[in-house]
Amino acid sequence: MSAAQDAACAAALFAVDPAGLGGVCLRSLVQPARGQWLEMLRDLLPAGDPMRRIPFNISDGRLLGGLDLTATLAANRPIAERGALAAAHGGVVILSMAERVSAHTAACLNAVLDGGAVITQREGVLISDPARLGLVLQDESMDEERVPASLLDRLAFLVDLNGFDLRTCLLPLHEREQVQEARRLLPQVQIEAELIAALCGTGLALGAGTPRVSILAVRAARAMAALDGRSRVRSDDAAAAGRLVFAPRATRVPNKEAPNAETLPGAACDDQPAHSPSPEERGGTEKGAQEEAPRPDDVILAATRAAIPRGLLSRLRIEAAARSGPAAPGRAGALRTGGSRGRPAGVQVGASRGHARLNVMETLRAAAPWQRLRGRTSGAKSRVLIQPGDFRTTRYLRRSQTLTIFAVDASGSSALNRLTEAKGAVELLLADCYVRRDLVAVISFRGRRADVLLPPTRSLVRAKRNLAGMPGGGGTPLASAIECAALLGGQAKRRGETPLLVLLTDGRANVALDGSGGRDAAHADALQAARRLRCSRIAALFIDTSPRPSAAAAEVATAMHAEYLPLPFADARALSSVVSAATTRAAR
Amino acid sequence: MIATRPIFPFSAIVGQEQMKLALICTAVDPSIGGVLVFGDRGTGKSTAIRALAALLPPMRAVVGCRYACDPAEPDAWCVECAERAAAGTLKVRSVPVPVVDMPLGVTEDRVVGALDLERALSQGVKAFEPGLLARANRGFLYIDEVNLLEDHLVDLLIDVAASGENLVEREGLSVRHPARFVLIGSGNPEEGELRPQLLDRFGLSVEIKTPEQLGERIEVVKRRDEFERGKAGFVAKWKKADAALRRRIVAGRERLAGMLTPDAVMESAARLCMQLGTDGLRAELTLMRAARALASFEQAEAVTVGHLRRIAAPALRHRLRRDPLDESGSAARIDRAVHEALEA
Numbered sequence: 001m002s003a004a005q006d007a008a009c010a011a012a013l014f015a016v017d018p019a020g021l022g023g024v025c026l027r028s029l030v031q032p033a034r035g036q037w038l039e040m041l042r043d044l045l046p047a048g049d050p051m052r053r054i055p056f057n058i059s060d061g062r063l064l065g066g067l068d069l070t071a072t073l074a075a076n077r078p079i080a081e082r083g084a085l086a087a088a089h090g091g092v093v094i095l096s097m098a099e100r101v102s103a104h105t106a107a108c109l110n111a112v113l114d115g116g117a118v119i120t121q122r123e124g125v126l127i128s129d130p131a132r133l134g135l136v137l138q139d140e141s142m143d144e145e146r147v148p149a150s151l152l153d154r155l156a157f158l159v160d161l162n163g164f165d166l167r168t169c170l171l172p173l174h175e176r177e178q179v180q181e182a183r184r185l186l187p188q189v190q191i192e193a194e195l196i197a198a199l200c201g202t203g204l205a206l207g208a209g210t211p212r213v214s215i216l217a218v219r220a221a222r223a224m225a226a227l228d229g230r231s232r233v234r235s236d237d238a239a240a241a242g243r244l245v246f247a248p249r250a251t252r253v254p255n256k257e258a259p260n261a262e263t264l265p266g267a268a269c270d271d272q273p274a275h276s277p278s279p280e281e282r283g284g285t286e287k288g289a290q291e292e293a294p295r296p297d298d299v300i301l302a303a304t305r306a307a308i309p310r311g312l313l314s315r316l317r318i319e320a321a322a323r324s325g326p327a328a329p330g331r332a333g334a335l336r337t338g339g340s341r342g343r344p345a346g347v348q349v350g351a352s353r354g355h356a357r358l359n360v361m362e363t364l365r366a367a368a369p370w371q372r373l374r375g376r377t378s379g380a381k382s383r384v385l386i387q388p389g390d391f392r393t394t395r396y397l398r399r400s401q402t403l404t405i406f407a408v409d410a411s412g413s414s415a416l417n418r419l420t421e422a423k424g425a426v427e428l429l430l431a432d433c434y435v436r437r438d439l440v441a442v443i444s445f446r447g448r449r450a451d452v453l454l455p456p457t458r459s460l461v462r463a464k465r466n467l468a469g470m471p472g473g474g475g476t477p478l479a480s481a482i483e484c485a486a487l488l489g490g491q492a493k494r495r496g497e498t499p500l501l502v503l504l505t506d507g508r509a510n511v512a513l514d515g516s517g518g519r520d521a522a523h524a525d526a527l528q529a530a531r532r533l534r535c536s537r538i539a540a541l542f543i544d545t546s547p548r549p550s551a552a553a554a555e556v557a558t559a560m561h562a563e564y565l566p567l568p569f570a571d572a573r574a575l576s577s578v579v580s581a582a583t584t585r586a587a588r
Numbered sequence: 589m590i591a592t593r594p595i596f597p598f599s600a601i602v603g604q605e606q607m608k609l610a611l612i613c614t615a616v617d618p619s620i621g622g623v624l625v626f627g628d629r630g631t632g633k634s635t636a637i638r639a640l641a642a643l644l645p646p647m648r649a650v651v652g653c654r655y656a657c658d659p660a661e662p663d664a665w666c667v668e669c670a671e672r673a674a675a676g677t678l679k680v681r682s683v684p685v686p687v688v689d690m691p692l693g694v695t696e697d698r699v700v701g702a703l704d705l706e707r708a709l710s711q712g713v714k715a716f717e718p719g720l721l722a723r724a725n726r727g728f729l730y731i732d733e734v735n736l737l738e739d740h741l742v743d744l745l746i747d748v749a750a751s752g753e754n755l756v757e758r759e760g761l762s763v764r765h766p767a768r769f770v771l772i773g774s775g776n777p778e779e780g781e782l783r784p785q786l787l788d789r790f791g792l793s794v795e796i797k798t799p800e801q802l803g804e805r806i807e808v809v810k811r812r813d814e815f816e817r818g819k820a821g822f823v824a825k826w827k828k829a830d831a832a833l834r835r836r837i838v839a840g841r842e843r844l845a846g847m848l849t850p851d852a853v854m855e856s857a858a859r860l861c862m863q864l865g866t867d868g869l870r871a872e873l874t875l876m877r878a879a880r881a882l883a884s885f886e887q888a889e890a891v892t893v894g895h896l897r898r899i900a901a902p903a904l905r906h907r908l909r910r911d912p913l914d915e916s917g918s919a920a921r922i923d924r925a926v927h928e929a930l931e932a
Contacts, residue, residue: 020816107692107733114634120691150733150776153629193810200806210630210798211808218813360703461777 003163004170007037010157010244012174015044016182016223018092018134021156021216022113025098025147027139028161034138036170037161038094041136043172044179050091054084056101063108064120065127067358085109086118086129098137098147106148109135113154153209156216158248174227182226189222191233195300198235202242202301207251217245235300242304250304349392362392402500403439403456403492404429404579407485409505409545410446411476419472422504422545425575430463439497441488442467445481445505447474448515452484456492475517478509479525482533482560489538500539502579503562506546507553523552530560541579543567594819598639599829601632602807603799609882610792610902611640612833614770616840617881620791620874622749622771624734624782624906627796632808633774637730641687643830645838647726651679654718655725655765656686664752666765686727688720688769692736699744700756701763716763721754724769734773735782742786745771749789791874792899793906840885847880848890856893860900860929864922866907875903893930900926 014024028034042051054063061067061083068081085093095101095109112118116132135155139147152158164170196218203214220241225233367390374385406429408422430440440463442454454466481503489499509522513529533540540562544553549566557564565578601608610623625633649656650669657669659680665673672678690699697703701719720729731737737745748754754767771789775782787793799805815822854876861872879895888895901922908921 103736104692104738107736111691111732119689120694150629191813193806196809196813197802197806200809201802204800204802204805210628211632211805212630214805214809215812218809459777 003160005173006244007033007159007161008040008170008173009240010159011037011041012044012172012179012227013220013223013241013244014092014134014136014157015041015179016227017186017219018045019116019132020219021134021223023092023135023137023155024157024159025137025139025152025155026159026161027141028164029140029142031161031164033161033164033170037159038136040170040172041092044174044176045092046176046180046183050088051094052084052088052091053094053096056095056097056105058084058105060105060108063105064112064118065129080127082129083118083127085112085131085133086127088133089129089131090133092134092136094136094138096138098139098151099141101148101151103148106151110150110154153212154216156213156220156245160248178227178229181229182223185226185229185231186222188231189225189233190231191218191222191225191238195221195233195235195238198300199238199242202304203246205301206246206249206253206304208246208249213245213249217241220245239300239302239304242300246304349389359392359394362394363390366390366392401439401497403441403489403497405441405443405485405488405492405499405501407443407445407450407481407501407503407505408453408470409476409478409481409503410444410470410472410474412446412473419470421575423467423470425504425573425579426467427464428573428576429579439492442470443481443484443488444470445477445484446472447477448480448511449477450481450484452488456488456497475511476505476509476522477511477513477515478505478507478556479513479522479529480511481505482526482529483513486529486533486536486538489533490536493536493538498539500541501533501562502541502543504543504545504575505553507542507544507550507556508546509552509556523556526556527559530556530562534559534561541565543575543578594823595642596635596639596812596815597823597826597830598636598643599833600811600815600822600826601636601639602811603804604632604636604796606902607633607636607794607796609898610794611636611772612837612885613878613881613899614772614791615640615644615837616885617844617877618768618770620770620877620881622773622790622792623902624787624790624793625772625774625796626777626793627774628798629776631796631798633796634732637728637772637774638687641685641728643834643837644685645834646682646684648680649683649726651681655722655767656683656727657766658726664766664768686723686725688724688727688729690720690729690731690737692733694720694741696740696744697758699741700754700758701765702756702758703761714761716756716761718765721748721767721769722765725765725767727769728772729769730772731774733775734786735775735777739783742783746783746785746789787906788870790906792878792902794902795905836885839887840881843884843887844880847884847888849876849880850890853879853891853893853896856930857896860896860925861904863925863929864904864908866904871904871907875900878903897926897930 010024014021026034026037028037045051061081063083063085065081065083065086068079071079071081101109112131112133113135116130118127118129118131120127135151137147137151137155141147199217199221200214203209203217217238218241221233221238224237224240225231228237230237363386364384367384367386370385370387370390374387406422406426408419408426410419426440426442439456439458440454441452441456442463443450444453445451453470454463457463485501485503489501492499508519509526510519511517512521513525540557540560542553542557542560542562542564544550544557544564544566546553553566554564567575567578598608607623607625610625614620614623625637627633647656648659650659650672652672653666653669655666655669657665659678662670662673669678698719699721701717701722704713704715704717748767749769749771752766752768754765756763756765773782773790799808811822857872857875857879861875864871866872875896876891878899879891882899883891883895886895904922
């Protein structure tokens with residue numbers, strides 16, 4: 001089957017059992033294919049089933065429900081308002097720009113997907129609405145930003161439409177009537193234990209997802225059989241399910257040579273330990289699986305393997321080299337909260353506009369002196385008369401988070417022992433940042449270009465793992481490093497964080513921005529990048545680690561308006577204390 | 589409320605022995621102070637914790653008390669129960685142990701309790717409407733994705749979890765009520781870490797991993813599938829196993845008070861904590877309590893070094909001083925210390 005047919009098949013299966021299959025992650029930029037796919041889904045879903053679109057930055061009140069202010073005031077008792085998820089009960093919710101969704105919103109969505117209901121307590125009301133629904137994520141991610149892995153784990157299908165050109169046409173494979181018939185049939189569909197085992201084996205062999213994903217694959221196989229009008233899952237149903245659910249998640253490709261069932265579960269290819277980006281693969285000990293493995297169905301594994309995206313292996317190798325695998329972005333929650341959380345800091349006049357929470361006491365207090373006057377004019381006596389001007393909302397203060405970006409020169413000229421010290425300093429600072437709840441990112445530059453070794457994170461676990469594997473040697477692409485840091489810093493600024501760049505280098509740039517060698521061109525490029533960084537107003541600290549501080553390094557530091565610190569003999573602890581002091585200054 | 593949905597039975601959860609043991613220990617002795625379950629996605633963290641709720645035997649509570657005060661414990665009564673007792677005898681009834689979910693989207697007023705909006709608007713009366721902490725009194729407070737909890741909510745929890753009392757000073761209210769609960773948190777460490785202060789409030793901490801054994805994995809998927817096909821039937825099938833476990837927990841609770849702790853075992857625990865350099869006495873206390881709970885659950889004569897050894901990792905793992913330069917994990921450090929302190 002072609003990719004277009006797979007996408008169409010996923011739409012039909014999802015339409016059969018939206019809540020059971022969790023959802024679809026539609027990876028695509030804005031393009032006709034995405035619209036076609038959504039239209040196709042619309043046509044497959046029973047008429048009248050809700051299909052709602054929600055933005056990534058939806059407030060908790062709108063997502064989960066909350067206090068309906070107008071109704072509450074009219075009725076003189078708290079009246080809850082249903083949120084978008086409860087309103088979509090029995091249907092599908094489309095989340096646009098899912099790669100930008102906050103960890104907090106993702107966790108709320110997870111809870112609803114798991115429980116099939118919105119159960120929460122907010123704004124003085126208890127919310128408990130059924131919400132069995134499927135989720136379509138519109139994922140437009142390009143660079144570092146990723147849809148939260150915990151959310152992806154609950155969706156059966158990951159459909160990538162980016163490869164589709166304008167001529168590819170998405171044609172539905174099924175009719176709405178078939179979907180409706182399949183929905184009726186679904187509860188009766190039986191699946192043999194052997195096929196369940198085969199699906200689990202395939203998932204393990206490909207390193208595709210958690211047990212939850214295997215459960216989704218079984219459900220997909222059921223939906224497939226139902227769609228075909230059968231009440232028994234056949235091996236080709238399971239094969240189709242395996243292909244759709246597991247193939248896009250494969251993190252390793254079993255050897256093509258593995259011909260039979262006995263070797264399949266352990267058939268991870270030889271580079272498996274090198275590219276273990278997610279923890280479920282660490283300690284991948286599948287040896288014990290062999291003796292008890294019931295014969296996995298060759299059909300399923302073969303079909304799934306055939307559907308693994310081309311170039312997966314090479315892509316995995318690149319990601320392994322960059323050590324920034326598709327694991328969860330280690331970004332902790334509560335980054336973008338729109339001033340609705342944190343410590344209360346006084347009240348302000350004005351009705352709540354989605355984010356801000358009404359301060360009932362202050363509102364009542366503001367309305368109190370006018371009650372007699374208002375009662376006289378309106379005639380009503382028994383209730384509190386509140387006018388828009390009385391509304392008070394609570395203002396919240398949040399400490400702006402600091403993101404410290406370490407750009408570490410790992411080139412050959414920065415001798416290897418300096419690299420060890422830099423690593424040590426970063427680790428020490430990380431422990432410090434952990435206490436202060438700050439974020440840390442690490443860029444390493446060597447050879448031809450700079451790489452983000454560690455995207456902004458608070459996770460010590462990830463940071464330690466990534467730092468330990470940091471390689472050394474090669475040229476000094478200083479310009480590339482500064483560009484990379486500016487990019488990360490810019491992203492952080494847009495999230496409302498305060499970035500601080502700490503550049504640890506000897507300043508001897510010898511690789512230009514385009515990857516070519518040459519000391520002069522490289523230095524010119526570095527200067528230019530430094531000036532651009534200065535324009536984006538990112539605070540910086542330039543630590544010259546060379547044994548003899550050079551004028552070139554100082555020049556770059558001046559261009560980026562950085563504090564210049566020649567520290568030829570600093571050890572990890574000295575570096576750490578210098579940076580701590582600078583961070584405190586930057587955060588002020 | 590939505591009609592109670594059938595809950596996946598505790599006994600039917602495949603593997604994850606350490607998590608199950610830790611949960612059982614806190615069910616035997618709630619004063620251990622909660623369990624933190626950190627691990628990979630999709631490993632049955634939430635399932636296990638919800639299943640525990642269904643398993644626990646009912647408790648006796650004062651009728652009409654909003655905090656479900658225990659009639660047998662006058663020291664922990666709320667103000668209202670004290671007044672009730674002074675006015676006459678307390679009526680008692682049997683209620684299920686509360687397991688209160690603290691959803692991530694929760695607002696502060698719903699956690700600590702707040703002004704009763706309805707009565708404030710309609711009658712102009714200043715009345716207190718209890719929040720989640722009140723409902724969780726004597727039960728479990730469960731926070732999924734605890735590491736994503738907002739800082740100001742964490743601050744609230746830290747205070748209440750230590751004192752067992754919720755103090756409300758807001759919106760013109762001044763209320764205090766008992767809030768003793770077992771804190772259960774789950775999360776994925778890749779998504780952010782916990783403040784050390786909150787970490788300390790959890791008595792035990794377990795780390796769980798995705799099952800990589802094919803057989804185990806198949807069993808997980810099969811049982812889940814069976815459960816979804818026929819929930820009532822599946823629950824009935826495991827009812828006996830769940831009931832047996834409940835009986836063991838009840839028996840363990842009864843045994844707890846009379847459990848002997850030999851001095852030699854106490855010494856071993858102290859030696860272990862010193863070896864690891866844990867902060868304060870809390871580590872030692874928790875370790876001893878957990879070992880006693882384990883011994884009681886297993887109907888042992890007395891606490892032995894064997895119990896200590898089995899519970900040492902969950903009780904101490906999250907109390908080690910963080911050393912970013914130490915490459916070996918906390919589990920390895922504990923193993924090393926256990927080996928040196930207990931087997932020497």
